[in-house]
Amino acid sequence: MALIIPCHRVIGANGKLTGYAGGLALKAKLLMHEKAQFSV
Numbered sequence: 001m002a003l004i005i006p007c008h009r010v011i012g013a014n015g016k017l018t019g020y021a022g023g024l025a026l027k028a029k030l031l032m033h034e035k036a037q038f039s040v
Contacts, residue, residue, distance in 0.1 A: 007020065007021070008020055008022070008026075008027045008030045008031065009031070009034075009036070011031075011036075011038050014039070015037075015038055015039045016038070016039045017031075017038060017039075
């Protein structure tokens with residue numbers, strides 16, 4: 001069974017955003033839309 005996690009959901013071990021091909025601003029917007037917990 002494969003587990004697929006969209007790459008915009010990957011957050012660094014320290015809770016901060018890490019690289020995303022679409023840019024960190026877009027990544028933050030997607031995560032906020034999903035009501036995810038992260039630090040900027």
